[in-house]
Amino acid sequence: MSDHTDNSHEHIDEDKRDFIYIATGAAAAVGAGALAWPLVMQMGKAADTLAAGSIEIDLSKISEGQQLKMLWRGKPVFVRHRTPAEISEAESVDIAQLKDPQTDDERLMPTPDGKLDPKYLVMVGVCTHFGCVPVGEQGKVDAQGEYGGWYCPCHGSHYDTSGRIRKGPAPTNLEIPAYTYISDTVIKVG
Amino acid sequence: MSGHPSTYEPKYAPTKWLDKRLPIIRMGADFMTYPSPRNLNYWWTFGGILTLCLMTQIITGIILAMHYVPHVDLAFESVQRIKRDVPFGWLIQPMHAVGASMFFFAVYIHMFRGLYYGSYKAPREMVWLFGCVIYLIMMATGFLGYTLPWGQMSFWGATVITGFFGAVPVVGESLQQWLLGGFAVDNPTLNRFFALHYLLPFVIAALVGLHVWAMHHAGQNNPIGIEPKSKKDTLAFHPFYTVKDAFAVGVFLLVFAFFVFYQPDALGHADNYIEADPMKTPEHIVPEWYFLPFYAILRAVPDKLMGILLMVAAIAVLFILPWLDTSKVRSMRFRPVTRRWFILFVIACFILGWCGAGNPDDIAIPFGEDKGITFLLLARVATAFYFAFFLLILPIMGMIEKPKERPESITKAVLGGAE
């Protein structure tokens, strides 16, 4: 290395050199950071994945008491045509006793005339516990859980006829996707 | 890993604790303080540049593997999807493709440097041998990777190269079909090529470790080829050579970035933008530029098996080079006659590359109308010279050449103004 002498000239040079080293290091660090951005972001959703994000469902083809399952963004969407008994059961619950308090109306989207149609319940069919698909097909009473709605066989979560969590480990109600009525009987999910 | 006394002293309790159990910080510190000859020139920066190339290829390659689909029906499409829809795929894909070319560009300079300064001579034979193995695996990796986009050149390149194995007597056809996993290049081939293309870079990384280990054990060669004799002859690797390498990397990256952003397809071939079609061979198939010299050697002989043997020999001869060169003098700086032969050798390599790109029967150097030297003839002359350089010139020159007077030490050479 160089010999260190004590004259002031050398000190000034020392400062200048430190400045160059710091500037170089800083520039390199900025570059590395900028390079990391694309290398990380490439794992995000690709343009085609983002674009293929909506489906249309014709409600009129689902008869009372039946449930339609459609794939949307890689997950099932449940569309349940509820019976009057199921609707009244869903509406009569005292929400104060729920783990995730929500009225049945809050779980519906308005039809084109601005009203709510409680007949059709649209949900993402994924248990909020760890992502299994709950069962709840009409006609298999024991498959609908203790509250007559859906039951997740993975870890035993029970959902009622409005898809609200009533018993078991799931933290929240079944998710309602963003959907709109594009006519009286057709909805668009996504 | 390095053959010099360690000067690292752990200062804190945790580092002391660790140093007794796993001296990994010591290893890094010793690497940084490794005494390097003080007269290394810019040709020596390509080791660092190659490390960067390998890292770039591994990182971008892992990313591409997240989006690529190794299936004959989807491979081409998935590459298009990477370039069109995957976030920043349009940047990462050309980085990998151009990166392969930059890697070979740097490795060729690195190899020519080793040849010129006699870096393969005792006691550095193992450094050179590991280098040759790395180069061989790099060639395999490059070839396997070029198959993956599943364009016309990918497919027909794979067909031709695997055809080499078909030339082996008796078992050739079985061997070839075993490699392909079918009667021809098809989905099983693509799948195994992808698996191997992913594996081999890690093998290269391990071999690079051995390459560097061997080099640190024997000590680095230097432009005058005289071993360092005193402390004055060397400098610590850091900061002297880290900063010099970093500057060279900066220059290298400028060239790299120019190709990635402005000429991403210049080093490739238009036909590889046509999806593989087993029913139709492109009119003019050529390998990537970095294989062209060997392709020329292959075609210099009109016999299938002989052509392949000659091409294999062209690489094999590198492995025995340390024992072919009989001269005790390392650096060509002090070998005035051999130095000229070396320059001719480099020219022969370029001529071979040129011949590899041309059509064998076309005229390379015209004399008047419709007459001249064909690429085939030129390739034959250059091939002959390529082998003569290793098998005749180096052994004989070592015995008859009178080397120039050499300086006593690196310090003397530096201070005495001998270049």
Next chain:
Amino acid sequence: MRNVFKTAIIGTLALAGVGVGGLMAANAAGGSSDYKMKHMHWHFDGWRGTYDRAAMQRGYQVYREVCASCHQLKYVAFRHLGDKGGPYYDDHYPNPNDNPYVKAFAADWTVEEVDLDTGDIIERPAIPADMFPPIYPNAAAAAASNGGAVPPDLSVMVKARTGGADYVYNVLTSYDKDDNYMNKAMGIKIAMANPLSDGLVEYADTEYTDKDGKVHIIKAPEATVDQMAKDVTEFLAWAADPKMEQRKSLGLATMLYLLILTILLWFSYKAVWRNVEH
């Protein structure tokens, strides 16, 4: 030392030069007869070149009305038309799926889909998320309708031919006057009859409203063979390399950054080695 550095640079450049020269030799092979390729000045040439939006839009019209009767664009989606750098990009619609032009162009095509109630194949109008649909159900059908030759996909055509955009333009403008199948640029008779003739498509004037609310009318050029060939080539060049504008602008920033970093590294190098003879 300085000399060695100079040799290093020259050597590097020479190596690169020979490499590129070799490539050129490889690429120059092929080509035929006495036809001389016309080299065009494209809007997207050069290190700052961009696509000419109006030309791309006219080019899309040519593709839709002429080429698309046989040639697919299978790696292009309708939404790509409204992407940044694409022919119909609009600041107001950062999500191209909402772009009204894109929606309208998509709806102009039909795509096949399975009816989930009956399992039948039904047709519906395309949406921006769809890819450009196939023209023929399969390669055999394509060959059968075209005298045995399958019309190639055009998505990456500009990159898939040596000569790129110039090549595509020359093919489209070099048919023999007396022989509808004789292509002079390719030097052979090809399966595609001369697809263009003057006035084949009707270019519409476009209008735009400037900041002051004034409406400007941009007169459409005359739809000559030359003009249509240029326009459709511009469109296909974009289709083959839709991220070119992004790449070039990031490239400029990257090169500038690397230049500064390299200069700083040079000074650091000089500072570290200041008292060292080497």
